[in-house]
Amino acid sequence: MADYLKMSKAEQEQELSKLKRLYQTYQDKQLKLDMSRGKPCPQQLDLSMDMLKLSDYHAEDGIDSRNYGLLEGLPEARRFFAELMDVQPQEIIVGGNSSLNMMYYLIDLGYRKGFADSPCPWSQEKTIKFICPVPGYDRHFRITEYYGFELLSVPMTPAGLDMDKVEELVQDSSVKGIWCVPVYSNPDGYTYSDDTVRRLAQMKTAAPDFKIIWDNAYCVHHLTDDQEQTLNILEECRKANHEMRPLMQCSTSKITFPGAGVAAVAASEKNVNYILKHMTPMLISYDKMNQLRHIRYFKNKQGVLNHMQKHRAILQPKFELVEQILEQEVADCGDIAWWTKPNGGYFISLYVQQGCAKRIVELCKQAGVVLTDAGAAYPKGYDPQDHHIRIAPTLPSLQELETAAQLLTICIRIAALEKQLNHF
Amino acid sequence: MADYLKMSKAEQEQELSKLKRLYQTYQDKQLKLDMSRGKPCPQQLDLSMDMLKLSDYHAEDGIDSRNYGLLEGLPEARRFFAELMDVQPQEIIVGGNSSLNMMYYLIDLGYRKGFADSPCPWSQEKTIKFICPVPGYDRHFRITEYYGFELLSVPMTPAGLDMDKVEELVQDSSVKGIWCVPVYSNPDGYTYSDDTVRRLAQMKTAAPDFKIIWDNAYCVHHLTDDQEQTLNILEECRKANHEMRPLMQCSTSKITFPGAGVAAVAASEKNVNYILKHMTPMLISYDKMNQLRHIRYFKNKQGVLNHMQKHRAILQPKFELVEQILEQEVADCGDIAWWTKPNGGYFISLYVQQGCAKRIVELCKQAGVVLTDAGAAYPKGYDPQDHHIRIAPTLPSLQELETAAQLLTICIRIAALEKQLNHF
Numbered sequence: 001m002a003d004y005l006k007m008s009k010a011e012q013e014q015e016l017s018k019l020k021r022l023y024q025t026y027q028d029k030q031l032k033l034d035m036s037r038g039k040p041c042p043q044q045l046d047l048s049m050d051m052l053k054l055s056d057y058h059a060e061d062g063i064d065s066r067n068y069g070l071l072e073g074l075p076e077a078r079r080f081f082a083e084l085m086d087v088q089p090q091e092i093i094v095g096g097n098s099s100l101n102m103m104y105y106l107i108d109l110g111y112r113k114g115f116a117d118s119p120c121p122w123s124q125e126k127t128i129k130f131i132c133p134v135p136g137y138d139r140h141f142r143i144t145e146y147y148g149f150e151l152l153s154v155p156m157t158p159a160g161l162d163m164d165k166v167e168e169l170v171q172d173s174s175v176k177g178i179w180c181v182p183v184y185s186n187p188d189g190y191t192y193s194d195d196t197v198r199r200l201a202q203m204k205t206a207a208p209d210f211k212i213i214w215d216n217a218y219c220v221h222h223l224t225d226d227q228e229q230t231l232n233i234l235e236e237c238r239k240a241n242h243e244m245r246p247l248m249q250c251s252t253s254k255i256t257f258p259g260a261g262v263a264a265v266a267a268s269e270k271n272v273n274y275i276l277k278h279m280t281p282m283l284i285s286y287d288k289m290n291q292l293r294h295i296r297y298f299k300n301k302q303g304v305l306n307h308m309q310k311h312r313a314i315l316q317p318k319f320e321l322v323e324q325i326l327e328q329e330v331a332d333c334g335d336i337a338w339w340t341k342p343n344g345g346y347f348i349s350l351y352v353q354q355g356c357a358k359r360i361v362e363l364c365k366q367a368g369v370v371l372t373d374a375g376a377a378y379p380k381g382y383d384p385q386d387h388h389i390r391i392a393p394t395l396p397s398l399q400e401l402e403t404a405a406q407l408l409t410i411c412i413r414i415a416a417l418e419k420q421l422n423h424f
Numbered sequence: 425m426a427d428y429l430k431m432s433k434a435e436q437e438q439e440l441s442k443l444k445r446l447y448q449t450y451q452d453k454q455l456k457l458d459m460s461r462g463k464p465c466p467q468q469l470d471l472s473m474d475m476l477k478l479s480d481y482h483a484e485d486g487i488d489s490r491n492y493g494l495l496e497g498l499p500e501a502r503r504f505f506a507e508l509m510d511v512q513p514q515e516i517i518v519g520g521n522s523s524l525n526m527m528y529y530l531i532d533l534g535y536r537k538g539f540a541d542s543p544c545p546w547s548q549e550k551t552i553k554f555i556c557p558v559p560g561y562d563r564h565f566r567i568t569e570y571y572g573f574e575l576l577s578v579p580m581t582p583a584g585l586d587m588d589k590v591e592e593l594v595q596d597s598s599v600k601g602i603w604c605v606p607v608y609s610n611p612d613g614y615t616y617s618d619d620t621v622r623r624l625a626q627m628k629t630a631a632p633d634f635k636i637i638w639d640n641a642y643c644v645h646h647l648t649d650d651q652e653q654t655l656n657i658l659e660e661c662r663k664a665n666h667e668m669r670p671l672m673q674c675s676t677s678k679i680t681f682p683g684a685g686v687a688a689v690a691a692s693e694k695n696v697n698y699i700l701k702h703m704t705p706m707l708i709s710y711d712k713m714n715q716l717r718h719i720r721y722f723k724n725k726q727g728v729l730n731h732m733q734k735h736r737a738i739l740q741p742k743f744e745l746v747e748q749i750l751e752q753e754v755a756d757c758g759d760i761a762w763w764t765k766p767n768g769g770y771f772i773s774l775y776v777q778q779g780c781a782k783r784i785v786e787l788c789k790q791a792g793v794v795l796t797d798a799g800a801a802y803p804k805g806y807d808p809q810d811h812h813i814r815i816a817p818t819l820p821s822l823q824e825l826e827t828a829a830q831l832l833t834i835c836i837r838i839a840a841l842e843k844q845l846n847h848f
Contacts, residue, residue: 037492039491045490066681067464068677068682069683100706104705145705258491258708259712260711260714281566281567281569284522285522285683
């Protein structure tokens with residue numbers, strides 16, 4: 001292979017023809033692969049089946065987890081998540097099967113009522129703005145879009161995000177918060193540096209009730225021995241007298257069952273009490289049987305870490321395979337693409353030439369491989385440079401993944417050549 | 425015993441002294457009984473434990489219930505609830521562990537966005553009013569209170585509710601809906617007559633988007649062979665060209681596990697699609713593993729009905745015991761109390777002399793038996809006549825219940841005499 005950017009037009013045309021014939025062979029396979037979402041594969045789901053064997057659902061203090069009550073969660077479940085999230089049990093609300101649902105609730109609460117430190121409900125502000133590190137998690141952005149907030153993009157960096165930009169934006173009092181995936185970010189796989197965390201904790205914000213939504217979805221989702229973690233955001237905020245600022249989330253969706261895990265919120269005790277008071281009209285209690293299943297099975301954080309090694313054994317080869325195929329098939333074609341090499345999480349970010357992402361996703365789709373929509377990782381689904389593609393390698397089998405990754409590289413190369421040849 | 429209302433003052437004083445001595449013997453027992461909520465007892469929870477033995481979580485169409493997806497619920501779960509609620513599968517959303525949570529969401533949706541037939545979000549109306557049949561379910565009222573609605577009380581009747589009053593109130597366009605527990609109502613145990621259902625379905629409402637929240641919490645919770653049921657509200661509304669009017673709920677909270685059952689919403693397909701569209705930013709999916717557990721265990725409505733016979737075997741003696749003790753100890757004391765004799769559901773309504781309910785609940789509490797707060801069944805917890813007490817006989821054992829009911833009758837009689845003697 002040669003550098004596409006240095007080929008003559010004729011060479012480019014010839015290469016494109018060759019690739020199109022190759023592409024045709026993939027179309028002929030009539031593939032049907034879905035790599036659009038960060039879904040665990042069946043083998044991962046099988047890892048947690050033993051937890052379903054629990055037969056005694058009596059929790060500590062004589063609590064019958066089967067019956068109504070304890071909106072804040074079982075005492076042992078609060079302790080469990082407190083250890084996992086490095087806070088105190090009274091700083092935890094253990095929820096249902098979805099941390100996204102709890103984040104939605106928190107945004108809704110800010111909008112309808114404000115928080116304990118809000119001068120007024122956010123809905124009474126003229127405009128509400130929210131900072132979105134990009135590329136980021138589409139479902140985060142969608143919540144704040146749905147509530148009509150103005151979304152402010154800030155670029156991600158390998159150290160977290162462009163903090164100069166963040167510190168500038170928070171001078172505006174209508175900026176009420178920021179979405180963060182601090183560890184193995186979705187989709188880049190970056191982890192916030194200590195400096196990033198400290199600056200987020202310490203920065204002066206014009207809004208007195210500025211909130212950091214700290215979605216620690218991948219806090220124990222290591223793929224290598226380089227186990228990345230961040231400083232404790234609540235601790236750092238407390239040091240800076242901003243203990244009301246962070247609202248942290250975590251869930252077992254990608255530890256046990258994505259549809260039937262347990263989610264938790266961590267925050268200062270004052271935040272927790274305020275949130276629980278407002279949740280009271282909404283719900284009697286979350287599913288405590290499922291909480292107990294999880295807690296009895298894992299026992300503690302070490303139990304979770306041991307379990308995550310089994311996930312790693314399944315996932316690491318998949319990430320390595322994709323990176324290897326990209327390296328083999330694309331690296332030599334010149335500066336047409338680069339990709340992140342995360343030490344954990346669920347995604348690889350693929351960056352292609354400006355204006356090529358949509359075309360590549362479309363080409364893959366026409367050959368039966370569904371990727372996340374190009375642009376999905378940006379507010380309103382719009383990537384101004386049309387250059388980012390999120391790769392989710394977890395769900396397919398290794399064999400399927402190999403086919404899909406090979407196809408992807410062909411599509412990357414086709415789009416690069418088409419761009420050179422002004423085909424679009 | 426003699427009629428308290430016909431006794432001389434001296435006789436009344438003497439009887440009161442005797443009762444107070446008796447009351448003291450109950451205080452000496454240092455009871456600790458909670459009859460405040462409609463909680464199933466442990467024996468009822470044991471009935472459903474076999475459902476937890478499910479080991480294969482693959483649903484129909486190759487769906488893996490353990491993974492993300494299907495916000496609307498598993499196909500077999502939609503069919504199951506469709507049969508239970510007498511609608512079509514596409515008219516069902518199968519949710520999480522709480523129908524209350526789904527009702528809260530629907531009120532929130534009306535408030536924030538309105539429904540498909542709303543001229544504008546309810547929050548943009550000058551005032552929002554909601555009809556509350558009284559006595560009713562405190563947690564219903566609390567949701568609409570929390571959202572700042574004005575609550576309009578309408579008296580319950582053995583045939584459902586005072587429909588003349590309802591038809592009058594809905595002439596006001598700010599009246600946006602009504603809370604209903606149509607079968608074995610909480611707390612009276614009344615079931616809406618065919619006439620009541622038809623009038624609710626047919627009535628002209630000034631609000632074009634008037635909603636009936638039809639909480640069918642006790643639809644299969646029969647305590648006798650007189651299995652009460654109502655007309656199909658969706659069907660009746662459809663006949664009257666009001667198919668957007670009803671939003672129906674049901675859950676297995678009091679069929680399987682109160683903390684870990686499965687809830688469902690039924691409504692016209694247009695309502696369901698509108699609701700699902702708005703739920704999409706909030707949640708990827710509810711707990712489908714728990715859905716599958718339930719559906720595989722019960723198979724169909726007949727499976728549920730068979731299961732409910734086992735609940736009846738546990739509950740019927742409890743309801744009979746309370747009614748028998750009330751009859752024995754209070755009926756002869758004159759017109760100081762009466763109570764409902766429901767054929768199903770979870771409660772008995774006890775009606776005492778005006779101004780006596782709070783005193784009776786307080787007396788019971790001081791002797792270690794916690795009843796639902798007097799007034800709880802009325803908007804804002806305020807019973808203008810202070811005459812209603814909700815009895816929840818399900819949780820205590822028969823032996824505990826006998827003690828509690830005996831104590832309750834003593835407190836009823838003490839309060840009646842105190843009232844006669846102007847002690848308060």
